[in-house]
Amino acid sequence: MQPAILPVIKVDQLHKHFDQLKAVNGVSFEVQEGVCLGLLGPNGAGKTTTVEMLEGIKQPDAGQVYYRGASLNETFRNRAGIMFQSTALQDFITVQESLELFQRFYPETLDLAQIIEDCALQDFLQQDTAKLSGGQRQRLLLAIALVNDPDILFLDEPTTGLDPQARHNFWRLIHKIKLQNKTIILTTHYMEEAYELCDQIIIMDQGKIIAQGTPRALLSKHYNDVVVRIPSSVALEGMLSSSASHPELSFSRHQGTIEICTSDINQTIQKLLAAEVSLSGMQVRERTLDDLFLELTGKEIRQ
Numbered sequence: 001m002q003p004a005i006l007p008v009i010k011v012d013q014l015h016k017h018f019d020q021l022k023a024v025n026g027v028s029f030e031v032q033e034g035v036c037l038g039l040l041g042p043n044g045a046g047k048t049t050t051v052e053m054l055e056g057i058k059q060p061d062a063g064q065v066y067y068r069g070a071s072l073n074e075t076f077r078n079r080a081g082i083m084f085q086s087t088a089l090q091d092f093i094t095v096q097e098s099l100e101l102f103q104r105f106y107p108e109t110l111d112l113a114q115i116i117e118d119c120a121l122q123d124f125l126q127q128d129t130a131k132l133s134g135g136q137r138q139r140l141l142l143a144i145a146l147v148n149d150p151d152i153l154f155l156d157e158p159t160t161g162l163d164p165q166a167r168h169n170f171w172r173l174i175h176k177i178k179l180q181n182k183t184i185i186l187t188t189h190y191m192e193e194a195y196e197l198c199d200q201i202i203i204m205d206q207g208k209i210i211a212q213g214t215p216r217a218l219l220s221k222h223y224n225d226v227v228v229r230i231p232s233s234v235a236l237e238g239m240l241s242s243s244a245s246h247p248e249l250s251f252s253r254h255q256g257t258i259e260i261c262t263s264d265i266n267q268t269i270q271k272l273l274a275a276e277v278s279l280s281g282m283q284v285r286e287r288t289l290d291d292l293f294l295e296l297t298g299k300e301i302r303q
Contacts, residue, residue, distance in 0.1 A: 006069040008033050008152055008183040009054060014063035016049050023049045024060070025207035031200075033151075036174075036184040038198035040191070040289075042297045046207040047187055048156070054185065055082055055154055067152070078106060081150030083141050085157040089129040095140055096125045099147060106148040119143040119173060135166030142173060152183045159193060171196055191289035201289075205297045215289060222295065223287040225263040230272070230282045232258050239275035 007030040016024040024046045031037050041047040052058040054065055056072045067076040089098055099116070103109045116122060119139045124132065132140065138158060145153060155174075159167040167190075174197055178184065188194055194201055195215045203211040211218055230236060236258060240251055249268065250261040262268040265284060272279060 005032075007031055007066075008035075008068060009185070010066040010069075011050075011054065012064045012066070014050065014053055014065070015061045016046075016053060016058065017061055022207045024053070027063075027204070027207070027209055029202060029209065029212065031152075031183055031185065033183055034178075034181040035199045036178055036186060036197055038194040038201040039185060039187045039204065040189075040194055040201055040293065041204035044206075045204040045297070047204050050204070051154060051156060051185065051187055055080065078108070078148060079151050081145035081148060081153045083145040083153070083155045083158055085160060087141055087144075089137075089140075091130060093129060094126050095121055095129060095132070098129055098140065099143060102144045102147050108149065109147055110149040112147075115143045115146055118146070118176060120169075133166075134162050135169060138162060138166070138170055139173065142170075146177070150182065152185070153177065155184060155186045157187055157189065159188070159190065167193070191293055195289050203293065203296055210296055211292070218292060219287050219289070222292055225261050225287070226265055227285050227287065227291075228260040228262060228265065228268060228282065229254075229257050229285065230260070230277070230279070232256055233278060235275055235277045236272070239271070239277060 009031040011027060011029050014024050014027045015022070027046070027050055029037075039047045039051060049058065053060050056065075056077065065072055067073070067079075070076075090101065093101070099112050099121075103112065116125065119142055121136075121139060121143060124136055127136075129137075129140065142155075142158070145155075158174075159170050162170065171193070174184070178197075184197075186194070186197060198215065200213065201211075201215055201218065202209055213221070232253070240249070240258070249271075252259050260268060269279070
């Protein structure tokens with residue numbers, strides 16, 4: 001009989017209160033080796049506090065975090081890599097010197113040449129850290145998080161503020177790291193990023209887990225329709241205004257267009273044509289994590 005495989009991280013009934021606020025309220029989950037887990041939620045959902053307890057930065061009021069079956073200990077601290085959303089780098093030193101500085105903090109480290117290649121730092125190794133672009137800085141911070149060859153990597157909003165090109169370049173680096181069988185816990189507000197990178201996602205709200213699974217499984221569970229987006233017109237408005245004739249159509253308005261949610265695209269197009277609605281500019285898309293996120297957490301403004 002083979003021994004049971006322990007998860008890299010196991011979270012058991014975590015609680016964290018700040019005065020009367022229940023920031024984290026009974027959260028439990030496991031993360032297996034080689035999995036990229038996305039932790040999602042609106043502002044104030046409790047995800048940042050949860051991750052800080054996973055990292056050992058905050059202590060839970062109740063509950064426990066286990067690393068490979070043991071409480072967080074010196075082994076965990078040496079085997080974990082953390083890329084904070086905001087990190088202050090030492091002034092007046094180069095990228096190369098920054099890597100060498102952080103390398104000295106750990107008993108065992110990766111060869112810097114390998115990290116430099118993996119994170120594509122070759123072109124600006126001798127540049128002052130204060131003069132890096134946003135994308136270059138994020139690649140350096142990722143390299144610093146990898147310097148101890150961690151088997152679990154925490155990425156906190158790693159692409160916030162990056163332009164689309166830099167964000168996609170960063171995603172390619174994360175895909176390369178995933179091939180090394182490292183376990184990753186990612187927090188992000190970009191649903192496209194979560195879909196691109198994560199094997200599993202957890203959505204939190206008000207300190208609790210409200211959805212958990214693979215991105216595709218969650219979308220399949222909640223939706224069996226597609227979204228038809230079409231420019232607004234007199235004919236289309238007339239068709240939708242007679243809602244009694246089309247009770248199965250759910251629609252919303254977005255900047256001069258109308259989105260119709262339908263489980264029968266052929267029937268919907270037939271109705272549009274029958275109402276003499278022009279199909280010019282029409283787009284059809286599948287449901288996304290953005291749709292699911294808004295449905296589960298609401299659309300009101302969060303502080």
